Amino acid sequence: MLYCPYCRMLFDGDTCPDCSSLGRTPAPGDFCLLTQQPGMFARMLLDVLEQNGIEAVSQATQGATGIFSNMNMEIYRIYVPLEHLQQAGELRDELFSPDSAVGDDRAEAEEEET
Numbered sequence: 001m002l003y004c005p006y007c008r009m010l011f012d013g014d015t016c017p018d019c020s021s022l023g024r025t026p027a028p029g030d031f032c033l034l035t036q037q038p039g040m041f042a043r044m045l046l047d048v049l050e051q052n053g054i055e056a057v058s059q060a061t062q063g064a065t066g067i068f069s070n071m072n073m074e075i076y077r078i079y080v081p082l083e084h085l086q087q088a089g090e091l092r093d094e095l096f097s098p099d100s101a102v103g104d105d106r107a108e109a110e111e112e113e114t
């Protein structure tokens with residue numbers, strides 16, 4: 001696993017898939033791309049990260065691509081330090097999972113059944 005300081009993301013292989021730079025060994029404090037979200041969701045996620053003590057930075061992007069390209073909204077890239085990337089990923093999945101809105105009761109019930 002290498003780190004591209006230009007794209008601020010981790011990648012497998014010899015060169016960055018985005019910019020073809022050679023990258024370097026990731027180090028603590030390296031900001032890594034966590035996700036790209038429209039403004040409203042980006043703010044929600046930044047709030048959750050802050051509540052969990054994770055320092056995050058966001059960057060508005062111009063010229064959104066993919067599924068966002070037809071929407072008139074700003075897309076934010078959210079970066080977190082390498083040492084928090086895994087925890088931040090779990091928080092992101094929790095926040096944006098369709099099942100997470102109701103609360104944790106269901107998950108606890110499932111554990112009892114097994």
Ligand SMILES: [Zn+2]
Pocket residue numbers: 004005006007008016017018019020021
């Ligand atoms: Zn790159």
